[in-house]
Amino acid sequence: MKIEDIKKEFPIFNNKVQNNDLVYLDSANSSQKPLVVVDRIYDFYTKEFSNVGRSVHYLAVAATNLYENTRTSVQKYINAKDKNEIVFTKGATEAINLVASTFGQKYLKEGDEVLLTELEHHSNYVPWHYLRKSKGIKIQFADVNENGEVTLESIEKKITQKTKIIAITHLSNVTGAILPVKEITKLAHSKGIPVLIDGCQSAPHLKLDMQDLDCDFYAISCHKMYGPTGLGILYAKKKWLEELPPYQGGGGMIGEVKKEGITYGDLPNKFEAGTMATAQVIAFNESIKFLNKIGIDNIVKHENELMEYGQELLRKNNSVKLIGNPKNKGAVLSFTIDGIHPHDIATILDEDGVAIRAGHHCCQILHEKLDLVATARASLGVYNTKEDLDQLNLSINKCKKIFE
Amino acid sequence: MNLKELYQEIILDHGKNPRNLRKTDNFNKDAKGHNPLCGDKVHIFLKLNENKKVEDISFEGQGCAISMASASIMTDLIKGKEENEVKEIINDFLEMIKEKDSLNTKLLEEDEKTKLMCLSGVKQYPMRVKCATLSWHTLISAIDKSQNEINIESKEI
Numbered sequence: 001m002k003i004e005d006i007k008k009e010f011p012i013f014n015n016k017v018q019n020n021d022l023v024y025l026d027s028a029n030s031s032q033k034p035l036v037v038v039d040r041i042y043d044f045y046t047k048e049f050s051n052v053g054r055s056v057h058y059l060a061v062a063a064t065n066l067y068e069n070t071r072t073s074v075q076k077y078i079n080a081k082d083k084n085e086i087v088f089t090k091g092a093t094e095a096i097n098l099v100a101s102t103f104g105q106k107y108l109k110e111g112d113e114v115l116l117t118e119l120e121h122h123s124n125y126v127p128w129h130y131l132r133k134s135k136g137i138k139i140q141f142a143d144v145n146e147n148g149e150v151t152l153e154s155i156e157k158k159i160t161q162k163t164k165i166i167a168i169t170h171l172s173n174v175t176g177a178i179l180p181v182k183e184i185t186k187l188a189h190s191k192g193i194p195v196l197i198d199g200c201q202s203a204p205h206l207k208l209d210m211q212d213l214d215c216d217f218y219a220i221s222c223h224k225m226y227g228p229t230g231l232g233i234l235y236a237k238k239k240w241l242e243e244l245p246p247y248q249g250g251g252g253m254i255g256e257v258k259k260e261g262i263t264y265g266d267l268p269n270k271f272e273a274g275t276m277a278t279a280q281v282i283a284f285n286e287s288i289k290f291l292n293k294i295g296i297d298n299i300v301k302h303e304n305e306l307m308e309y310g311q312e313l314l315r316k317n318n319s320v321k322l323i324g325n326p327k328n329k330g331a332v333l334s335f336t337i338d339g340i341h342p343h344d345i346a347t348i349l350d351e352d353g354v355a356i357r358a359g360h361h362c363c364q365i366l367h368e369k370l371d372l373v374a375t376a377r378a379s380l381g382v383y384n385t386k387e388d389l390d391q392l393n394l395s396i397n398k399c400k401k402i403f404e
Numbered sequence: 405m406n407l408k409e410l411y412q413e414i415i416l417d418h419g420k421n422p423r424n425l426r427k428t429d430n431f432n433k434d435a436k437g438h439n440p441l442c443g444d445k446v447h448i449f450l451k452l453n454e455n456k457k458v459e460d461i462s463f464e465g466q467g468c469a470i471s472m473a474s475a476s477i478m479t480d481l482i483k484g485k486e487e488n489e490v491k492e493i494i495n496d497f498l499e500m501i502k503e504k505d506s507l508n509t510k511l512l513e514e515d516e517k518t519k520l521m522c523l524s525g526v527k528q529y530p531m532r533v534k535c536a537t538l539s540w541h542t543l544i545s546a547i548d549k550s551q552n553e554i555n556i557e558s559k560e561i
Contacts, residue, residue: 339420341468343442344411347529351407359442373443373466402411403420403469 003302006294007383009034020353023388028173028201028332028379029357030223034290037227040283052278053252053269067278070285071268077288078208078218080235084267085210087234087241088276092200092221093123095234096167098271099196099217100127102244103165110136113162115155115193117179118144118369119172122362124198124219128167138162144369148175148324152183159191166195170202174363174375175324176307176332178202185215194240200224204381205303205330207296210235226382227287228280234271241267248273299382303331306380310389317393319400323375331380334361337396340403342376348399354392410525410532411469414477419469422476424483428462433549437542439534444471446539448479448546456487461543468535474523475539481516487547494540500524501537 007013010032013022024032044066050059052067068083075083089095108114114128118141131137140163142154155166166188171178185195196217199208204225210218217240222231236244246253246264250273255263264270291299310333314320323334337345342358349356357377360367367373378392431449438445444467451460461479465472478497482490489511496509497520507517526536 341472343444343468343532343535344470347410347532348407364443367443373445402407403416 003294003298003382004385007385009036009290010383011035011038013383017353017355018351023352023354023391025378025380025384025388025392026355026357027204027224027381027384028361028377030229031204031226031381032383033228034226034287036286036290037283040286041228041279044279044282049279051275063278063282066282066285067276070281070288073285073288074233077291078203078210078220078235079212080210082238085235085238085241087236087268087271088281089232089234089271090230090277091223091232092198092219093127093232095217095219095232096124096196096198097127098234098247099219099236099244100131100167102247103194103240104128104131104135104137106243106245108135108137108164111138111162112164113138113140113160115140115142115158115163115166115168117142117150117155117168118365119148119150119169119175119177119179119363120167120365121169121173121198121200122364123200124167124169124196125365137164141365142168144175144177144366147177147326148172149177149326149328150179152180152187155184156187159188159193163191163193166193167198168195169198169200171199171206171330171332172324172326172363172366173201173332173379174334174361174366174377175326176329176334177324177326178206178328178330180328181215182213185213189214201330201332204291206300216240222280222284222287225284225287226290227284228277230277231280231284238267241271246270246273250274252276294382302382303380303384306384306386306389307331307333309386310378310380310392313389313393314396317396320396323370323372332377333379334375334377336372336375337400340399342374344403345376345396345399348402349392349395352391352395352398354395356392406525406528410529412522412525414519414522415469415473415525418473418476422463422472424462424476424479425464425472426462427464428460431460431462433546435542435546435549437538437545439467439471439538442468442535444468444535444538446471446475446542448475448539448542450543450546452487458482458485458487458490463539465539467538468532470523470526470532470535471538474536477519477523478539478543481512481520482543485511490543490547494544497540498537501527501533 050063052064140158142158188195194216200221203220218235220233223229253273319338346358428449433450436447446465453459526532
C-alpha cells in the first residue's frame with residue numbers, strides 16, 4: 001500500500017468536520033479507524049455473532065476460532081514466544097492495573113520500592129500508588145533530563161536493594177522520547193528485577209519484538225493502533241502468568257468450582273474473566289493485517305519524515321517552543337506559544353478542522369517538572385501528510401494573530 | 405461557531421492584562437479552585453468589612469484567556485457589593501452561561517452587563533464553559549467557605 005493512499009482507507013476523512021477537511025493530529029490520544037476494522041465489527045454482529053469459548057454450536061465455535069486467531073496474530077506481530085502470553089484486557093490501563101494488583105499482592109511488602117519515571121502517564125503511576133496504601137510500598141521516579149528523556153543512567157541511579165519492579169514507558173506521549181527499554185531491561189534483569197513497559201505510544205509506531213526486548217510485561221492499547229476502543233493487550237512472560245494470582249473472578253477463568261474451593265483455568269483464560277470484548281478482539285485482527293500490509297518499516301520511515309518536517313516548521317515559527325528535544329523521538333510534537341494558553345490554541349485550531357490536544361496529557365508529574373500548567377500536542381499517525389502539518393502551522397499563525 | 409464571538413476584544417484585553425491579579429492585604433476570606441482537566445488554577449482573596457461589603461477582591465492563578473478574563477471581569481464587578489448582592493450576581497451569571505440569553509440582575513449597570521455578556525460566547529464551546537465558570541464557583545466557595553478547594557470537574561457547570 002502506498003503511503004499517499006492510506007488516508008483513503010479511513011472513512012472519517014471523507015466527511016467534513018464543521019465544514020473543514022479534518023486535519024487529525026490527536027493520534028497519541030486515539031487513532032482513527034480504517035474501514036476494514038469498522039466493517040469487521042459490522043459483519044461479525046450481523047452475520048457471525050456468538051459468545052466465545054462456551055457453547056458448542058456452529059457460531060460459537062467459529063467465533064471462538066476468530067477470537068483466538070487474533071491472539072495468534074498479536075503473538076506474531078509482537079514476536080512473543082507463546083500465544084498464551086497474550087492476554088486481552090479492556091485497555092492498556094487495565095493491563096497495568098492487572099500487573100500492579102496481582103504482582104503487588106503476591107510479591108510486594110512494606111518498604112519495597114517500585115521504580116517509575118517522571119515521564120509516566122497517570123495509568124502507569126496511579127495503579128502503583130494504590131500499593132502505597134495497601135502495602136506500604138515506596139515509589140521512586142527516575143529523573144527526566146532537559147531534553148525530555150530518561151536515560152539508562154538515570155534509571156540505574158534510582159535502583160536500590162529494595163527495587164522490586166521497574167515500570168516505564170517505551171515512548172513518552174508528551175516529549176516523544178523513546179526510552180532505551182532493551183538496555184534498561186538488561187540492567188534490571190542483571191539485578192533480578194522484572195520490567196513492565198507501557199507500550200501505548202510505541203506499539204502503533206515502532207517495530208515490536210518481545211523476545212528480543214526480553215521484558216516481563218508489555219501493555220498495549222488497541223484503539224491507538226487503528227483498532228477498536230475497549231480493548232488492550234497485556235503481554236506477559238508465561239512464567240509470570242503462571243505464578244501471578246488471577247485478577248478478576250468470574251466465568252471463563254475457572255477450572256473447577258466446588259463449594260469447598262475453586263481451581264483456575266489454563267492460560268490465558270485465567271486472566272480473561274467474563275465475556276470479553278469479542279467483536280473488538282475479532283476486528284483488531286484487521287488492524288494488524290492493515291499495519292502489516294503497509295509494513296512497520298514504512299510506517300516508521302513515514303512518521304519520522306513527518307515528525308522532522310513538523311519539527312522544522314514549528315522551530316522556524318517564532319514564539320512557538322517545542323517541548324523536549326530527545327535524540328530518539330517518536331511522532332509527537334508538544335509545544336507552547338508565548339502568551340497563549342494551550343486551551344486557547346486548541347479551540348482556535350479546531351475552528352480550522354485541526355484537531356490537537358491541550359492540557360497535561362495525563363502527565364501531571366512531568367508538567368510540574370517542566371514548570372508548565374499545560375502544553376499543546378500534535379501527534380501523528382500513518383494517515384498524516386505534510387499538508388496536515390502545513391495547515392497546523394497556518395492555524396498556529398492565525399492563533400498568534402488573534403492574540404497579537 | 406464563531407471564534408470572534410468567543411475571543412472578543414474585551415476578553416483578549418482582560419486575558420492579557422487581568423485586573424486585580426494580586427493578593428489582597430489582610431484578606432479575610434479565600435478559596436482555591438482548579439480544573440484538573442486542563443490544569444487551570446485560581447485562588448480568590450476577599451476582604452469583607454464589618455457590613456459584609458466587599459472592600460477588596462483579588463486573585464492569583466494561571467489559565468487560558470477565557471478563565472483569566474472571567475476572573476478579571478468578575479473581580480472588577482464584585483468590588484463594593486454586599487455579600488448577598490455578590491451571590492445574586494454569581495447566580496445570575498451562572499444561569500446565563502447555562503441557559504438564559506441575558507442577565508437579569510438589577511445590581512449591575514448596563515455597561516457592566518455588556519462586559520459580562522462577552523463571556524457568553526463559551527456557550528457554543530461546551531468544553532470551555534468550565535473555563536468561564538471556575539472563578540465564579542471559587543468565589544462562592546470563598547464566601548461560604550464550604551469547601552477548601554473547588555474541583556470544577558465535579559460541578560455541573
